[in-house]
Amino acid sequence: MKANFYEFVAQQVFRALPVNWKHIPVEKLLGKPPYQISHAFNTGINEGKSKLINILVLPLSVTLDKEAENQLIRLRDYILSRKCLLVVISEEENSGLHADTGIFISEDLRVENEYFLWLKCAHDQGGRTTIDGTNFLDLQVMLHELWKGKIAYSGPKEGFQQVNLEIMKDSCWKCKQEMSTVTGVVFPDKQIRNWASANWKYYNCLLPLSGFSDKNTALIQQFVNQLIVADPAITPVSIKYSQTLKDSYLAASCPSCHALRGNHYAGEKRINYLFDLESRFDGSLVYHTIGLNITKDLVQEVLSEYEACEHTCISGWNRS
Helix, strand or coil, rough: CCCCCHHHHHHHHHHCCCCCCCCCHHHHHCCECEEEEEEEEEEEEEECEEEEEEEEECCCCCCCCCHHHHHHHHHHHHHHHHHCCCEEEEEECCCCCCHHHHHHHHHCCCCCCCCEEEEEEEEECCCECCCCCCCCHHHHHHHHHHHHHCCEEEEECCCEEEEEEEEEECCCCCCCCCCEEEEEEECCCCCCCCCCCCCCCCCCCCEEEEHHHHHHHHHHHHHHHHHHHHHHEEEEEEEEEEEECCCCEEEEEEECCCCCCCHHHHHHHHHHCCCHHHHHHHHHHEEEEEEECCCCCHHHHHCCCCCCCCCEEEEEEEEC
């Protein structure tokens, strides 16, 4: 890897793209030196469309004060608002450790979505980089595959989308009556007709009812009320006050005695259904498609945890 990290990245970009591939002129690159986009170009045509890639280079030598950090965050927000891809390429001494710049990227700049990709080039890996923490590639190879559309993001996204409302076979802790508890929402990796199937997974983890507010609360309540017409054993959902948490949140309650079925105890029961996929076939876990407006905070909440089981897959960038 070259001593000058900017030169190293420029060389890798040059090698990654076809000869004479059009770049955005320097005078039109976003940002202000030294926190400016270094390279910008469109991807190749993939599935009938291309995407503008903006490359931000952050070497170890860069100095980041609060003003610089805010400038970079504003730059990120603008690029993402235009539905363009921001690729942050940072320099590290060790692939397993973050210097100050890496800490800032990890804690403040990085967002988990299809418009932000962080590539770390570490000295101990000869400048190679990885998207999965295991398989290291030359930066030029990674950029070439990104240009070809061979690297893509899969996972929860912001905006209105189809997700799955989960209903669990359960019983009331108070009156002991059997019921079907609405637990929350999962993000499926594909859309299929029959959810009682092994042919799909959901990303990372369940988003419990308590995570929702505003308009989504009303949408979920209305949807559940429609389901209850066909199956009265399904728990109604509403804003409930928890004596344990000393707070109010969207939660399920027993259809017979109206006792609260909070996240904690519903979660404990749910674990028993995650060991294999049989719970999908025997009706222990049932899923219904619902359209909800997913905010950035909800996406980050899903990505902050992972249920390691046969039901789930990890969101993130992958090579095809």
